[in-house]
Amino acid sequence: MEIIVTHTNTDFDALASLILAAKLYPEAQLVLPGSCERNVRDFLTQYPHGFNIKKSKHINLNKVTKLILVETRQPTRVGKFATLTDGKIPIHIYDHHPTQEGDVEGELMEVKEIGATVSIILEKIREQNLTISPLEATIAALGIYEDTGSLTFSTTTSSDISAVAYLISCGADLKVIARFLEKELTVDQIFILNDLFHSLQVHQIDDIEVVIAKVVIDKYVGDLSVLAHKIIDMKSLEVLFCIIGMEEKVYLIARSRTNKVDVGDILALIGGGGHKNAASATIRELSIEEVEKKLLEILHIKLATTKEVTTPPFHLFPRNIKQLMGKNLLIPIQNILKLVGEVGDRLKVNVYVVGGFVRDLLLGKATFDIDIVVEGDGIEFAKKLTEKTSGYYKSHERFKTANVVFPNGFKIDIASTRQEVYEHPAALPNVATGGIYADILRRDFTINAMAIQLNAVHYGELVDFVEGEKDLKEGFIRVLHDKSFIDDPTRIFRAIRFTSRHDFSLTLHTKELIIKSATKDLFSRLANQRIRDELVLILNDDNPAEAILQLQEFGILKYVHPSLQFGEKESLLFKKIAHTFFYFELIIGHKPLEKWLIYLLALIDKLSKEEALKFMQHLKFTKLQQKTVIKDKECSQVLTDFLKTHKRPSPADLYQHLIGVPLEVLVFIMAKVETLENEEIASQIKKQIVFFLTELVNVKVSITGEDIKKLGLKPGPIYKEVLDKVLAAKLNGKLRSKKDELKYVSEMNKKKSRDGSFSGNFL
Numbered sequence: 043m044e045i046i047v048t049h050t051n052t053d054f055d056a057l058a059s060l061i062l063a064a065k066l067y068p069e070a071q072l073v074l075p076g077s078c079e080r081n082v083r084d085f086l087t088q089y090p091h092g093f094n095i096k097k098s099k100h101i102n103l104n105k106v107t108k109l110i111l112v113e114t115r116q117p118t119r120v121g122k123f124a125t126l127t128d129g130k131i132p133i134h135i136y137d138h139h140p141t142q143e144g145d146v147e148g149e150l151m152e153v154k155e156i157g158a159t160v161s162i163i164l165e166k167i168r169e170q171n172l173t174i175s176p177l178e179a180t181i182a183a184l185g186i187y188e189d190t191g192s193l194t195f196s197t198t199t200s201s202d203i204s205a206v207a208y209l210i211s212c213g214a215d216l217k218v219i220a221r222f223l224e225k226e227l228t229v230d231q232i233f234i235l236n237d238l239f240h241s242l243q244v245h246q247i248d249d250i251e252v253v254i255a256k257v258v259i260d261k262y263v264g265d266l267s268v269l270a271h272k273i274i275d276m277k278s279l280e281v282l283f284c285i286i287g288m289e290e291k292v293y294l295i296a297r298s299r300t301n302k303v304d305v306g307d308i309l310a311l312i313g314g315g316g317h318k319n320a321a322s323a324t325i326r327e328l329s330i331e332e333v334e335k336k337l338l339e340i341l342h343i344k345l346a347t348t349k350e351v352t353t354p355p356f357h358l359f360p361r362n363i364k365q366l367m368g369k370n371l372l373i374p375i376q377n378i379l380k381l382v383g384e385v386g387d388r389l390k391v392n393v394y395v396v397g398g399f400v401r402d403l404l405l406g407k408a409t410f411d412i413d414i415v416v417e418g419d420g421i422e423f424a425k426k427l428t429e430k431t432s433g434y435y436k437s438h439e440r441f442k443t444a445n446v447v448f449p450n451g452f453k454i455d456i457a458s459t460r461q462e463v464y465e466h467p468a469a470l471p472n473v474a475t476g477g478i479y480a481d482i483l484r485r486d487f488t489i490n491a492m493a494i495q496l497n498a499v500h501y502g503e504l505v506d507f508v509e510g511e512k513d514l515k516e517g518f519i520r521v522l523h524d525k526s527f528i529d530d531p532t533r534i535f536r537a538i539r540f541t542s543r544h545d546f547s548l549t550l551h552t553k554e555l556i557i558k559s560a561t562k563d564l565f566s567r568l569a570n571q572r573i574r575d576e577l578v579l580i581l582n583d584d585n586p587a588e589a590i591l592q593l594q595e596f597g598i599l600k601y602v603h604p605s606l607q608f609g610e611k612e613s614l615l616f617k618k619i620a621h622t623f624f625y626f627e628l629i630i631g632h633k634p635l636e637k638w639l640i641y642l643l644a645l646i647d648k649l650s651k652e653e654a655l656k657f658m659q660h661l662k663f664t665k666l667q668q669k670t671v672i673k674d675k676e677c678s679q680v681l682t683d684f685l686k687t688h689k690r691p692s693p694a695d696l697y698q699h700l701i702g703v704p705l706e707v708l709v710f711i712m713a714k715v716e717t718l719e720n721e722e723i724a725s726q727i728k729k730q731i732v733f734f735l736t737e738l739v740n741v742k743v744s745i746t747g748e749d750i751k752k753l754g755l756k757p758g759p760i761y762k763e764v765l766d767k768v769l770a771a772k773l774n775g776k777l778r779s780k781k782d783e784l785k786y787v788s789e790m791n792k793k794k795s796r797d798g799s800f801s802g803n804f805l
């Protein structure tokens with residue numbers, strides 16, 4: 043049996059493609075793999091005998107000999123028929139979606155990026171001189187009208203327009219089309235629409251206004267895509283994302299009316315699909331806030347790249363990137379760069395901003411680390427710059443570098459162009475002067491070896507001798523010369539950190555060089571504190587789990603310390619920590635956390651206190667850091683034991699145990715318990731910590747020492763005892779107002795008069 047299948051959540055283009063494909067495959071059975079959009083359902087109820095379409099449950103997969111897929115080639119969108127895409131039977135495909143990862147390959151592929159799939163099928167029908175009925179013409183026209191926004195979307199092509207003209211000549215009924223295109227809303231949908239309207243938030247990303255609307259619904263409501271249509275129309279928006287939380291899933295519906303934003307492409311990165319103008323995704327593992335955060339991250343990356351990609355490839359990052367600087371840099375940063383250029387002009391020296399700053403600017407990331415290189419004397423330059431800004435500077439004669447500090451505390455680094463000559467591998471460099479070319483060639487990787495000139499006449503000119511922007515675009519970490527890692531072995535850590543941070547790859551040659559140079563001998567020459575600094579940078583960076591795993595795979599982790607191992611347990615713990623960060627921020631908002639410390643606790647979790655101390659001493663962590671980490675390690679153990687054994691401590695008891703515990707320890711505990719097998723205990727412990735952070739930590743006593751004094755108690759250490767007891771009673775919900783607190787103290791006082799102390803059980 044041949045079958046024709048389209049996608050679930052069937053819309054008019056899908057239905058029309060299904061019905062018209064039957065003209066090309068008269069023997070085939072039409073099948074709907076799942077649910078349909080509401081207006082399609084309504085249409086099918088009105089024409090119950092019009093088409094012979096079966097539901098998926100009536101199809102025996104074993105009997106299928108050929109699969110014809112229309113309006114999709116994503117296996118995830120065809121329900122149980124995905125199992126037929128394993129290459130065992132022939133597949134024909136008709137689809138207008140852009141290519142996506144995971145697409146099915148067919149032996150016949152009619153794939154074109156045009157307004158509607160049914161237009162592709164109609165071309166074939168016309169080539170074969172097949173006839174279509176007025177009802178079929180109506181449904182086909184409905185499909186085209188719907189998918190092209192009545193021929194207004196930018197994906198509309200002349201084939202779609204000519205298809206509609208032909209369909210009308212075949213008797214397509216425009217009245218029916220108008221009726222079904224106008225989607226009336228249900229009461230539930232109207233309420234949701236209202237909530238979505240109230241939640242609209244505009245994000246200016248580059249030169250594009252992206253609008254995000256969010257809502258959580260407590261019951262299932264179908265056909266939410268129509269709401270996105272309504273909002274984008276009523277508000278005349280260009281790009282809209284609706285994030286809807288419903289029944290433990292998050293639905294993401296996107297619409298775009300600009301060529302600059304391909305929502306199909308964007309949602310593909312979050313597990314969804316669709317095309318340029320309309321796309322959707324269903325996400326199970328993330329919360330609505332996590333989805334929004336992820337979406338914004340993707341948008342910032344995608345929209346920056348999209349803009350660049352639309353220019354011819356050779357000018358991927360235009361030679362003069364003044365405009366990009368104007369758009370992506372904060373005004374104070376731009377002002378500093380211009381001032382640096384002016385001072386350069388005055389001293390008649392070329393000045394550049396270099397390294398990570400340029401890389402991050404081209405990646406569209408906010409960046410504040412300004413490294414300036416002067417083709418001349420950097421210290422002299424720092425002096426002149428300071429005169430102009432009334433800040434101050436510190437110079438390092440040996441390295442010919444300086445730090446300039448502005449009156450508001452903002453710092454920039456100044457260096458003289460130099461060629462570094464290393465006395466022996468892993469030593470600090472000797473400095474000899476050279477031009478910007480030499481300065482660039484001494485750097486670690488091509489993506490970090492770009493500069494932008496700042497002198498007025500050349501302001502914004504990108505200096506890129508090493509095709510750094512190409513590697514940045516293609517996602518490669520590439521050394522500039524073969525001795526790079528021998529000169530500076532910390533670059534091995536940096537290479538791994540950058541690949542993990544950006545999900546980049548090492549070029550084959552760079553990888554080989556790491557394997558060759560990462561020897562015991564090389565690392566033993568490297569000062570331990572430099573290894574420590576690199577480890578902390580890795581643990582503070584975006585994807586420490588991946589970086590530590592790579593260190594282990596390259597056999598380098600043992601040089602950090604022989605006791606370290608990154609097995610399944612540690613890897614899971616790292617993952618849980620990353621997840622807890624999101625969760626934590628959600629509960630208590632953004633708090634500055636020492637990320638490295640939390641990951642370090644995870645890394646040394648298996649070690650005993652003594653082994654952990656030895657590890658920290660070996661890596662030359664400061665005494666204070668050693669003390670903090672060991673204390674936190676012990677505290678996390680003691681607290682976890684307490685929380686495990688006390689299922690329902692009184693709020694006051696919980697407060698007493700958790701108050702003053704660093705947030706890093708709480709994050710660590712929450713992540714660690716998630717790796718415990720017993721989910722119930724994990725959830726109980728997490729709930730207690732969340733309860734403490736959201737409810738208890740902010741409880742304050744209303745009365746003051748003055749109030750106690752008025753009650754006749756003599757000032758002294760006893761005041762603290764009284765206030766602690768009041769707080770405990772308040773935490774336990776016994777005191778609601780200041781009056782209650784005063785009454786409580788006065789009763790304590792009376793009791794004290796009776797038994798001469800406060801140690802009686804008042805709580």
Ligand code: CTP
Nearest residue numbers: 397398399411484485486487490491530532533
């Ligand atoms: N650099 C190098 N070799 C190193 C360290 C740094 O060549 N071992 C060069 C790179 O050109 C780098 C620049 O110095 O871009 C600045 O280094 P740094 O501020 O440490 O790092 P960034 O590249 O800015 O990276 P991050 O975003 O992690 O700060």
